[in-house]
Amino acid sequence: MMKRAYKYRFYPTPGQATELARTFGCVRLVYNKALEERTRVYTLHGRRVSYVETSAALTAWKKTPELSFLGEVSSVPLQQALRHLQAAFVNFFARRAKYPVFKARKKSRASAEYTRSAFRWRDGRLTLAKMDAPLDIVWSRPLPEGAQPSTVTVSKDAAGRWFVSLLVEEAITPLPPAERSVGVDAGITALVTLSTGEKIANPTFERADRRKLARAQRVLARKQKESNNRIKARLRVAKVYTRIADRRRDFLHKVTTRLVRENQVIAVEDLTVRNMVKNRSLAGAIADASWRDLRMMLEYKAAWYGRTLVAVDRWFPSSKLCSACGTMRDKMPLNVREWTCPACGETHDRDVNAARNVLAAGLAES
Numbered sequence: 403m404m405k406r407a408y409k410y411r412f413y414p415t416p417g418q419a420t421e422l423a424r425t426f427g428c429v430r431l432v433y434n435k436a437l438e439e440r441t442r443v444y445t446l447h448g449r450r451v452s453y454v455e456t457s458a459a460l461t462a463w464k465k466t467p468e469l470s471f472l473g474e475v476s477s478v479p480l481q482q483a484l485r486h487l488q489a490a491f492v493n494f495f496a497r498r499a500k501y502p503v504f505k506a507r508k509k510s511r512a513s514a515e516y517t518r519s520a521f522r523w524r525d526g527r528l529t530l531a532k533m534d535a536p537l538d539i540v541w542s543r544p545l546p547e548g549a550q551p552s553t554v555t556v557s558k559d560a561a562g563r564w565f566v567s568l569l570v571e572e573a574i575t576p577l578p579p580a581e582r583s584v585g586v587d588a589g590i591t592a593l594v595t596l597s598t599g600e601k602i603a604n605p606t607f608e609r610a611d612r613r614k615l616a617r618a619q620r621v622l623a624r625k626q627k628e629s630n631n632r633i634k635a636r637l638r639v640a641k642v643y644t645r646i647a648d649r650r651r652d653f654l655h656k657v658t659t660r661l662v663r664e665n666q667v668i669a670v671e672d673l674t675v676r677n678m679v680k681n682r683s684l685a686g687a688i689a690d691a692s693w694r695d696l697r698m699m700l701e702y703k704a705a706w707y708g709r710t711l712v713a714v715d716r717w718f719p720s721s722k723l724c725s726a727c728g729t730m731r732d733k734m735p736l737n738v739r740e741w742t743c744p745a746c747g748e749t750h751d752r753d754v755n756a757a758r759n760v761l762a763a764g765l766a767e768s
C-alpha cells in the first residue's frame with residue numbers, strides 16, 4: 403500500500419472562500435508566532451521547544467482578547483501548522499535543512515491541512531469543518547474505488563485558483579520486469595537526451611508561452627506601485643506562469659511514465675550543479691525546475707512500479723569520457739556539441755555520449 407495524493411480544482415462559494423481565507427491567515431499567524439517563540443527561547447535560553455509546548459501556547463493564545471479569533475476557525479489546520487513547524491525544526495537540527503523562515507503573506511503558498519477529524523467524506527462528497535455544504539470539486543480523474551482520504555489540503559495559488567489535494571492509501575501493482583536500461587542526460591538544447599540516442603525536446607508550445615510571459619512581465623514593470631492596474635498585471639503574470647508550469651508538468655508526467663515503463667534501471671546525474679549555478683535567465687530557471695521535477699517523478703514512479711533509479715555522482719565526468727573507448731579528455735567546453743575521440747576515432751554527439759556514460763556508471767553502481 404502506498405500513500406498517493408490526488409489534486410483537484412474546486413470552486414468555493416463566497417462563504418467558503420471567506421472561511422478559507424480566514425483559516426489561511428490564522429495558519430500563517432500561528433506558524434509565525436510559534437516560530438518567533440521557539441527562536442526566542444532557543445536564542446535566550448539555548449533550549450529547544452517541543453511540539454506539545456507550542457500546542458499548549460496555542461491554547462493560551464486563543465484565550466487572550468487580541469487572539470481570540472483563532473478559536474473561530476477549525477483548530478485542526480492550526481495544529482497541523484505547528485506539526486509542520488516541528489518537522490522543519492527536526493530537519494534543521496538533523497542538519498538536513500536551513501533554519502525555518504516566516505511565512506510571508508505574498509510569497510508563501512496559502513494552504514490549510516485538515517486531518518480526518520476535521521472533514522466529512524461521504525458518497526464522494528467532501529465537507530470541511532465549519533462548513534455546511536460540500537466543496538464543489540471538479541473530478542478531473544476518479545479517486546481509486548473505495549478510497550478514504552486520510553488528509554485533505556486546501557490551497558490557493560497566485561493566479562487565484564483553488565485546489566484540494568486528497569491523500570489516499572492505494573495498492574499499486576509493480577510492472578513486469580523490463581529488459582532495457584537507460585541513461586538520461588539533463589539537456590541544454592533538449593529537455594533530456596537518452597543513451598539510446600533519442601532526444602526529447604522541450605514541448606513546442608513553450609516558446610510561445612514564454613514570449614507571453616515576458617510580455618506580461620514587461621507590462622507589470624511599467625505599472626505604478628500599489629496601483630490597481632499593478633495588481634491586475636501581477637495576476638496576469640501569475641496566470642501565464644501557472645499555465646506554463648501546468649503544461650510542463652503534464653509533459654514531464656508523460657515522459658517519466660514512459661521511461662519507467664520501458665526500463666528496468668534508469669540512471670541520471672545527481673543534480674546538475676552547472677545549470678543551477680549558471681542559469682539565472684528565465685529559460686534557465688524553468689529548465690532547472692523541470693529537471694528537479696523530472697528527478698522527483700522518476701524517483702517515486704520507480705518506487706511504485708518496481709524499477710531502480712540510480713543517481714550518478716555529480717562529479718562523474720560524463721561529458722569528458724569517450725563512451726566507446728573510455729579515454730578522458732581534459733576539457734569539454736559547453737559550446738562543443740559534437741566531437742571525435744582522438745584515441746578511437748569515434749564521433750560523438752555530446753549529450754548522447756554523456757547519457758551513455760551515465761548509464762554505464764549507473765549500471766556499475768546498481
Ligand SMILES: [Zn+2]
Binds near residue numbers: 726746
Ligand atoms: Zn574513444
